[in-house]
Amino acid sequence: MAVLLLAEIAGGALALDATAKAVTAAKSLGDVTVLVAGPAAAGQAASQIDGVAKVVVADDAAYANGLAEPVADLVVSLAGNYEHIVAPSTASAKNILPRVAALLDVMVLSDVTAILDGSTFERPIYAGNAMQTVKSNDSKKLLTVRTTAFDAAGQGGSAAVEAIAAAGNAGLSAWVEDKVAASDRPELTSAKVVVSGGRGVGSEENFAIIEALADKLGAAVGASRAAVDSGFAPNDWQVGQTGKVVAPELYIAVGISGAIQHLAGMKDSKVIVAINKDEEAPIFQIADYGLVADLFDAVPDLTKALKE
Amino acid sequence: MKIIAPIKRLIDHNVKVRVKADGSGVDLANVKMSMNPFDEIAVEEAIRLKEAGKADEVVVVSIGVKQAQETLRTALAMGADRAILVVAADDVHQDIEPLAVAKILKAVIDAEAPGLVIAGKQAIDNDMNATGQMLAALLGWGQATYASEVGIEGDHAVVTREVDGGLQTIKVKLPAIVTADLRLNEPRYASLPNIMKAKKKPLDEKTAADYGVDVTPRLEIVKTAEPAARSAGEMVGSVDELVSKLKEKGIV
Ligand SMILES: Cc1cc2nc3c(=O)[nH]c(=O)nc-3n(C[C@H](O)[C@H](O)[C@H](O)COP(=O)(O)OP(=O)(O)OC[C@H]3O[C@@H](n4cnc5c(N)ncnc54)[C@H](O)[C@@H]3O)c2cc1C
Ligand SMILES: Nc1ncnc2c1ncn2[C@@H]1O[C@H](COP(=O)(O)O)[C@@H](O)[C@H]1O
Numbered sequence: 001m002a003v004l005l006l007a008e009i010a011g012g013a014l015a016l017d018a019t020a021k022a023v024t025a026a027k028s029l030g031d032v033t034v035l036v037a038g039p040a041a042a043g044q045a046a047s048q049i050d051g052v053a054k055v056v057v058a059d060d061a062a063y064a065n066g067l068a069e070p071v072a073d074l075v076v077s078l079a080g081n082y083e084h085i086v087a088p089s090t091a092s093a094k095n096i097l098p099r100v101a102a103l104l105d106v107m108v109l110s111d112v113t114a115i116l117d118g119s120t121f122e123r124p125i126y127a128g129n130a131m132q133t134v135k136s137n138d139s140k141k142l143l144t145v146r147t148t149a150f151d152a153a154g155q156g157g158s159a160a161v162e163a164i165a166a167a168g169n170a171g172l173s174a175w176v177e178d179k180v181a182a183s184d185r186p187e188l189t190s191a192k193v194v195v196s197g198g199r200g201v202g203s204e205e206n207f208a209i210i211e212a213l214a215d216k217l218g219a220a221v222g223a224s225r226a227a228v229d230s231g232f233a234p235n236d237w238q239v240g241q242t243g244k245v246v247a248p249e250l251y252i253a254v255g256i257s258g259a260i261q262h263l264a265g266m267k268d269s270k271v272i273v274a275i276n277k278d279e280e281a282p283i284f285q286i287a288d289y290g291l292v293a294d295l296f297d298a299v300p301d302l303t304k305a306l307k308e
Numbered sequence: 309m310k311i312i313a314p315i316k317r318l319i320d321h322n323v324k325v326r327v328k329a330d331g332s333g334v335d336l337a338n339v340k341m342s343m344n345p346f347d348e349i350a351v352e353e354a355i356r357l358k359e360a361g362k363a364d365e366v367v368v369v370s371i372g373v374k375q376a377q378e379t380l381r382t383a384l385a386m387g388a389d390r391a392i393l394v395v396a397a398d399d400v401h402q403d404i405e406p407l408a409v410a411k412i413l414k415a416v417i418d419a420e421a422p423g424l425v426i427a428g429k430q431a432i433d434n435d436m437n438a439t440g441q442m443l444a445a446l447l448g449w450g451q452a453t454y455a456s457e458v459g460i461e462g463d464h465a466v467v468t469r470e471v472d473g474g475l476q477t478i479k480v481k482l483p484a485i486v487t488a489d490l491r492l493n494e495p496r497y498a499s500l501p502n503i504m505k506a507k508k509k510p511l512d513e514k515t516a517a518d519y520g521v522d523v524t525p526r527l528e529i530v531k532t533a534e535p536a537a538r539s540a541g542e543m544v545g546s547v548d549e550l551v552s553k554l555k556e557k558g559i560v
Binding site: 010011065067068069072090091092094095096097098099100101102103105106107108109110111120123124125126127128129130131132133134135136137138170171172173174175176177178179180181189193217225228229234235236241242244249250260261267270271272273284285286287288289290291292293298301302305306 | 319321324325327333334405406407410429430432433434435436437438439440441442443444445446448449450451452453454456466470471472473474475476477478479480481484489490491526527528529530531532533534535538540541542543544545546547548550551553554557559560
């Protein structure tokens with residue numbers, strides 16, 4: 001059985017980690033053809049992922065900014081040959097795949113965490129407060145897979161790469177600009193360590209102490225919704241039900257109370273550390289190590305202690 | 309221009325979710341139900357566009373059980389002008405899938421001919437994040453999902469979207485579908501006089517059959533289970549103790 005995997009493209013290049021994790025999920029369903037709606041170099045990179053049978057590349061200006069309408073039309077134009085269409089659960093794929101599904105008159109499954117067989121999948125609902133197993137009765141199964149639930153496929157593949165024609169652009173939308181903050185830090189969803197700050201951090205300036213600890217640990221920086229809403233941190237740092245889902249080796253939550261919507265995005269982390277001045281904070285109920293302390297003392301101390 | 313905002317009635321976001329003992333789903337009997345938080349944001353945005361003179365009517369639509377009337381009344385009290393309830397289930401436990409919702413919404417939209425639809429980004433019960441995109445596909449319209457800013461400029465909308473790397477701004481031709489993200493606005497509370505006034509605003513009632521839409525689910529629920537529990541670890545007394553624990557574990 002054949003699987004079409006929509007590669008994640010970010011900043012004009014293959015997002016290797018997200019794509020390689022989706023490959024692991026897709027491999028269990030059949031032979032994987034990766035679709036790159038982007039430059040040839042991204043197609044080359046995808047061909048080296050272990051387990052990829054074939055790569056098709058549609059390199060066209062229409063796809064340069066990942067707009068949903070032309071990319072969805074491209075996927076639909078190829079869909080006939082595949083029983084499964086898979087993508088990593090990124091903002092981009094979640095924008096595109098439901099559109100593809102409706103055009104094919106099938107349902108979509110978002111955030112799949114386990115593949116039980118070709119038509120049975122597990123996914124979290126209610127911010128991860130329940131796990132649902134569903135069986136799809138559709139002729140085609142379209143799913144986005146949670147990248148935290150699958151290990152990245154390795155390198156060493158040498159799949160054939162084929163250029164394919166674009167599928168047109170109805171011009172329903174047009175790109176204006178991207179505001180992407182450049183950062184030397186690891187990417188939030190693939191970082192081994194994440195340090196997150198919440199409302200307790202108090203201001204954008206104070207976030208510097210969170211960032212200093214993160215840099216000491218080579219970590220990515222995350223934030224609660226309250227911290228983002230208050231303007232302490234940019235939107236793409238939000239961890240949670242409606243932000244990013246992370247599962248690093250170590251997650252340090254600082255000045256975060258532990259609302260279920262936040263836990264939904266980090267409770268699968270291997271080791272969780274919580275620093276909060278309120279000993280009743282719900283975050284302590286899921287933390288491996290909890291420290292009741294004022295973050296303005298504890299975080300600089302911790303950063304210093306790690307230096308020694 | 310007319311704006312349609314589809315709103316979903318679901319478990320209040322402050323209620324602790326309980327999985328039913330028989331694994332058939334989440335217990336929704338006698339729990340507080342509210343408007344999906346993202347839909348409050350969508351309704352608020354529609355009302356603000358009307359207040360700014362960019363729209364002249366805001367119509368809210370809900371699909372589900374009869375009790376969704378209450379949710380529609382809340383939207384009317386916030387400032388929507390008119391409501392349409394499409395009854396498609398009689399048990400609150402019967403969720404209508406995004407594809408079926410999108411098909412019903414398409415039929416409503418074909419009849420109402422709005423210039424803009426603002427939906428929520430995701431319903432916080434099924435966490436699907438699909439209906440807006442599906443609706444856009446069925447209508448053949450453009451989509452601007454995860455909006456944190458919406459401007460109407462002539463025959464198109466300029467929308468800033470929250471994406472993985474930060475923010476993206478796109479222009480989308482009207483009519484179009486926008487889905488609201490958390491930071492689009494802060495929804496207002498309905499005042500008591502407005503709640504009274506809302507009782508007199510028109511609320512039309514239809515059924516899924518009126519639109520000829522089959523709402524049979526495509527996804528069969530095999531089981532619903534509690535997530536693996538994570539137990540609390542230990543409290544440490546100092547930063548030094550924390551560091552030595554982490555070193556012992558070999559993670560720093
Ligand atoms: C539809 C919806 C979606 C949502 N999605 C998300 C999401 O994706 N991600 C998310 O995070 N939230 C989300 N939320 C919001 C969530 O419900 C909480 O409101 C939010 O997570 C709270 O953030 P916080 O813990 O930073 O703030 P608070 O709950 O205000 O907690 C601040 C904490 O800081 C501590 N503190 C204060 N000062 C100090 C100090 N000096 N030293 C140490 N500790 C201190 C306090 O004791 C407190 O525990 C969502 C909510 C809704 C309704
Ligand atoms: N039953 C429904 N009635 C009205 N609107 C809905 C319904 N289900 C979903 N929607 C709309 O679609 C959005 C996304 O929902 P979902 O795709 O289920 O995550 C919601 O925020 C609503 O605006």
